[in-house]
Amino acid sequence: MKRIKKFVWDRYGFIFLPVGSGMLILLITLNVLLPKVDFIKSNQNLVGQKKIQLEALKKKLALLQSVTSEKTTQLLQEAETALPQTKDASSLLSALDNLSGTTQLVIDSINLSPGIVSTEAARPAPKVATDKAKPAVSVISQTANTLPIVITTHGTSEQLRNFLKQVQTTRPLFDIQTAEISFSLESSDSLSAIFNLNAYYLPPIVEIGEIDSQLPQITDEEQNILAALASYPETSSLSAGVNQNLPTGKTNLFK
Amino acid sequence: MPSREINLSFDTRRPNPNVVETWKFIKRFLPPVLGIYALILLGVLGYSFYLTRTLDQLDASLNQTREQIKSLARNEGMYLVLKQKAQAVAFIQKNRYPFADQFAFYKNLELAGGILNNLSLNGAGQTTFTVHIDDTPRLDGYINVLVGEATQKFHSVELNSIGFNPDGSYNIGLNVSEIVKKSL
Numbered sequence: 360m361k362r363i364k365k366f367v368w369d370r371y372g373f374i375f376l377p378v379g380s381g382m383l384i385l386l387i388t389l390n391v392l393l394p395k396v397d398f399i400k401s402n403q404n405l406v407g408q409k410k411i412q413l414e415a416l417k418k419k420l421a422l423l424q425s426v427t428s429e430k431t432t433q434l435l436q437e438a439e440t441a442l443p444q445t446k447d448a449s450s451l452l453s454a455l456d457n458l459s460g461t462t463q464l465v466i467d468s469i470n471l472s473p474g475i476v477s478t479e480a481a482r483p484a485p486k487v488a489t490d491k492a493k494p495a496v497s498v499i500s501q502t503a504n505t506l507p508i509v510i511t512t513h514g515t516s517e518q519l520r521n522f523l524k525q526v527q528t529t530r531p532l533f534d535i536q537t538a539e540i541s542f543s544l545e546s547s548d549s550l551s552a553i554f555n556l557n558a559y560y561l562p563p564i565v566e567i568g569e570i571d572s573q574l575p576q577i578t579d580e581e582q583n584i585l586a587a588l589a590s591y592p593e594t595s596s597l598s599a600g601v602n603q604n605l606p607t608g609k610t611n612l613f614k
Numbered sequence: 615m616p617s618r619e620i621n622l623s624f625d626t627r628r629p630n631p632n633v634v635e636t637w638k639f640i641k642r643f644l645p646p647v648l649g650i651y652a653l654i655l656l657g658v659l660g661y662s663f664y665l666t667r668t669l670d671q672l673d674a675s676l677n678q679t680r681e682q683i684k685s686l687a688r689n690e691g692m693y694l695v696l697k698q699k700a701q702a703v704a705f706i707q708k709n710r711y712p713f714a715d716q717f718a719f720y721k722n723l724e725l726a727g728g729i730l731n732n733l734s735l736n737g738a739g740q741t742t743f744t745v746h747i748d749d750t751p752r753l754d755g756y757i758n759v760l761v762g763e764a765t766q767k768f769h770s771v772e773l774n775s776i777g778f779n780p781d782g783s784y785n786i787g788l789n790v791s792e793i794v795k796k797s798l
Contacts, residue, residue: 369633370630371634371753372637373636373637373640374631376640376644377640377644380644380647380648384648384651387655387668387681388616391655392654392655392658393658395658395659395662396658398662398665399658399661399662399665402665402666402669403665405669406665406668406669408671409669409671409672409676410672411677413672413675413676413679415680416680416683417679418678419683420679420682420683420686423683423686423687423689423693424686425688426686426689426690426692426693427692428687430698431692431693432692433694435692435695435696438700438703439699440695441699441703442699442703467641473644503705503706505704510787516717516721517768519717520714520717520718523713523714523717524714525673527710527713527714530702532706533739534706534710534713535711535713535735536716536725536736537734537735537736537737538713538733538734538736539732539733539734539737540717540730540732540734540735541731541732542729542730542731542732542733557700559706561702563698563700564691564694564698567687567690567691567694568694570680570683570684571680573691574694574697575697576689577693577696577697577700578700579763581697581700581701581703582700584700584703584704584707584731585696585700585703587707588703602725611693614736
């Protein structure tokens, strides 16, 4: 038997060995190598994508960690006074009153129709969106809502000029739509004017997009505009001032 | 008939020379081929192991960063509100019409001899005004000054009305369409 085996090996071993090795290689290739190559092919790009994703998330994290800085908070407060969240009729009236005071242009009447004042800000606080939520960019509305105001005034040309200048560089923001100016026949310097103004309010966003979504960057131009807002005087300080000066009555009921 | 003898024993001593050559060939080339294959196999297995580990680490980092971002939801809200305000303020500021400058311009035109009776300005740059002018030479001077500004400042200047008063003075109405340079 041993001799037969030796004979077969000597005669046909040169066929069995390469064929056996080849079959083994084929077996390993089909069962191990090719699946692993597929795995590498599909995951090589995935690693790259995940690295980019991680880098983006880290940037977002760094940005979010810087949000609580004093500068950002201040910018937010200034932007809030420029563009309130709600139709705050009292602060608008107070702003116009203050403008009239500083420019000496007398306001004869103010026609303000705020309409429904149920606050759109009284929505749930910003929440983390689900996976199906919109990306962060799409949750932001670009334009503010307008609140039309009609005012009639009288004064001098200089006062009017000051008013026109200051009404557009004050917080809250106003915009003039039309100005109808009539000059007095008796004195060329005395005039009356009717203004159609727009005041603005902007309800805050109520959702903040996916965790993985990129934050829309505040552009340089927007940063400059926000910085310029800081130089605008805040004219709607009446509500704050009134609150400070309001009689509070007895603070201790037992005295 | 003489009987014949047959040999049934295996002749193992003298293998076929072709087989010997083939064996030599196999012994020479099969080990390196197997070695190279083994190297490739090890390389692929090693790289896939590395990829698996890298992916696991990346997933862990991603999840950790996501958790950190999730915990800063309030900050994200603040930032987005700031962005929202910045966009809206930028939009408002970009579309502003410089009323004070325009009023100053028309008021300064009085130096050319016309006294403004009324002036109507709107944000689209349409201005309508009436001017009282004492006499014809001043009317010419006023119109010349206005038209002199036209190429730089106005799209069009239209005469709306002209009234001749008994004392020799004029009331003229003009409709001006300005080249609006929105202020920032």
